[in-house]
Amino acid sequence: MSSYHVLIATDLTPDSLQILKDAPDVTTNIVPPNLPAVRDALVSAHALIAREDVRIDNPLLDHASHLKVIGRVGAGLGGLDMEAATGRGIIVTNTPGTNAVAAGEHTLALILALSRRVITAHNSLKEGYWLLDRARQAGTQLEGKTIGLIGFGRVGRVVAQRCLAFGMSVLAYDPYVTEDQVNDKRVLLVGLNELLRRSDFVSIHVAVTSETRGMFTADLIARMKPGARLLNVAHGSIWDEEAVAKAVKEGHLAGVGVDVYREEPPYNSPLIGLDNVVHTPHIGDNTIEAAQDLSCQIVTQVLDALRGTDYRYVVNMPFMPGGTPYEAARPYMQLAEHMGTVAHTLSRYAVRRVDVEYRGEEVDGLVKPLTVALLKGILTPVLGEKVNYINAPVLAAERGIQISQTKGLRTGDYANLVSCQITLEDGEEIVMAGTLLDHKEPHIVQINEYRMNFVPQGHMLIMGSYDQPGVIGRVGTLMADNSVNIASWQTGRAEPGGQTLTVLTLDEAIPDDVLEELRQQDFIRHAHRLEI
Template sequence: MYRILISDKLGTAGLERLAQITDAAYDMKTGLSKEELIDIIPDYDALIVRSDTKVDADILAAGSNLKVVGRAGIGVDNIDLQAASIRGIIVMNTPTANNIATAEQTMALMLAVSRHTAVAHESVKEGEWTRSKFVGTQLHGKTLGIIGLGRIGRLVAERAKAFGMEVVAFDPYVSEEVGRELNVTLLDLDELLPQADYITLHTAISPETIGMINAETISQMKDGVTIINAARGKLIEEQALAAALQSGKVKAAALDVYSAEPPRENPLIGLSNVLHTPHLGASSLEAQRDVAVQMVEQIVDALRGDDFRNTLNMPFRVGPGFNAIRPYMDLAETIGKLQAGLADGPITQVEVQAKGEAVENLIRAIAAALLKGILHNQIEGPLNYINAPVLAEKQGIAIAQTMDIEALDYPNLISCRVKWEGGSHAVAGVLFGGSEPRIVQVDEYRLEARPEGVILVMQNKDVPGVIGQIGTILGAYDVNIGEWRMGRHQPGSEALSFINLDSAPSEAVLDALRKVNAITQVTLLSP
């Protein structure tokens, strides 16, 4: 039974969905102090938060059974991603569930600040009726500059076009073709800023985007521009924006987010030409429902190992098709385990090669799985796709993609060469029928070995009688052979055997095999 802690308020629909899941139980405990959370987190497999709970390195360290942290929403500024990754803890969010709500909030802010809706409302409440004070501007015919043309930015563009606005956008990750499909003109940032009557922000927080709206970029904007931010508060240098609002360079701003929330000591609070809302982007009944249900389903799928969609710290892209690539990742992990067993010293370098339509775009996923396999007997504590690359780096293992491993012509072939001081091995594997893993090459030896269970790997001189001697020794110790696969250079040279055994042989068996003159190497690989 998986135990899930919900430490921030979650929509009723999410709790109802959790109640339907038979292999998970939850506790909802909101308003916990950091110390209280540290005390109870060891009892839980997963933690669901919104924006209030701060999940720092101390809390993650205390979560000895913690496998997943889910943010019911988009931003994960309150979760220490690096600390989670080192511990192999999955961090996921729900980036699509509140897209429409946030796009509509953006349009609401734009309309309200343009038509002075909030202050006009207060005026009427006070008994005034002075329409001349609240003459606004219409959106029709104005140019909207969108910074960040992702999911929400595209929804805003669609709605702005319906209002008759000209839409331009800056997003270095969006192609010209996508821009044409959206009927949006893509510009560089320094081209967009002087053209836009309205600028709305829809980009993620990164070292490059923090404070991107600052004194310098504001100086490039059209006089009388209006700025909308329903994305992340740290995108704006608030002191610079306040100065521009006071000078008239920026006509108005409508803000739903702030660098610190609530914004208790913020230079923008109190300015008459700023419209404020308390981070309402996702605050619609529909968005709250969708976020809660989606988060619950993602958390449970991740705990079961069924799916890892919307995981933020996986070292490769994870989507709905994860189960389709899992057999290849399992094969890569198996190759990694085999390499770890065959290596004659600490591995210092891993080279990865993937050939074939099904695997050539999976190099990052395959690399993570290979490293997980290589480290499987070296790491105490959690080991998974998330922290395997981090832990490998700490172990001094370098990893690189290569195309120079001489491999057989199999469809969708995964090859891996590992190096250590004084030696190296190259191993290649495929999936027969799309699901049956086979090792088809070890260095220059060709074979079709089944990499499962207890495996005896032996290198020997290819002379008469060796197979009989091996069989006799194993039989004498009551060790049964399940399957035997052998590859060799040429008759009379060297041979490599993969022997699947029904049980693990004792050290006495291995010693007896090593005493056979024709056998040059004996390695036991256990699950």
């Protein structure tokens, strides 16, 4: 049984730590979330669990020769060099949506604090002053107001439902959400300019990406309704803090609620201490319930990824949220990977192009994962453990292998079929097709013009021969004379008296000298040993 060393550089709940402690194949090391401590401890770690306060880049990963999995607590991926991790074959997994209720409720807390001037009233009374000027301290009600949500994912939907309960009108802008994806028709999808123009409150709920980083500029703030309030519990890099602070000082914004900052801790943020700004220290997901859910979820995800039993919320692996679960995709991925291994075995020259075709309801949504698995099968015999589902496309591109999806490969007629055409450096093409038996057992059913049916597993011998009498007997005698037992024999031929392709499954690997003797037989065109 493999053993794994998990490095923890964040606070996890006792229950989640107990999951790790109870795992017989796991050891742990808990360090503070600072660079020197993490760097020194990474040397022997197979997995790292951390939050955004640990910057993970190439220099840090240079110390992580054994690292297989990075588990990010929360949805944020800021400060993580995804390209560097992917190139090294490191799985990156996070926990999107687990803290959606906590973040959504915190957004409402900031909205209420701004609209009712709660902080000002609290501080006034704490300092001994009763409200003498009630008009100056008057707040505003939420009922009848309009809130605009920039981003309508998990957190945005939580905020929408609670704002609707307060009697607010809800607008949403999200270019990746269509009207049929909005279950509550009281939420109106609008363009960004309309949202800014109409909203009394604007709340940001987008993930930080290359598209959203710095998106909320002074220009967008200027388009907001005068006297509106702006909130950000998503990520500090999404807006321009200086522009926001200026809009508050000049009165264009009546208030700002902020839980996230460009730099954390925000020692130099222009928002800290401003009147009409309610700021909290990144506590949007800091509830007892969210902490428990986040901790247990990331621990189980990391363990499953290390063991290869599941890959939930892996952000650099070809599985899309809402797509086919890994458990259902795994048999087809194993088939594609084994097909790649067989193709490599039959390749006399380097692979230069891979064309794929997937037919059938069960494989329609598996184009990416199956292609990645096929590439892994092709590359693993050359690169060994260096290649995995994460970096196979990167390594294939580095070797000049072109990948494309095609139609019309001359393969058999099955309800669900995985097909590929491998083009070699000399122009030779290898066509292969496979399917599943009973939705679980991989079978290769065609190689080039040869129709056959074999399970690509165990010790195998693949041989091309001429279709003539006595081949089976002579090969069987050679194997028997050398104590090599044949478990199964599958032969396909293009036409009677032509050429054949045979796949033998053996109880043990064929010895080198026996393989060489076989190759010397006058009826043998080629022979290859293979183990899967």
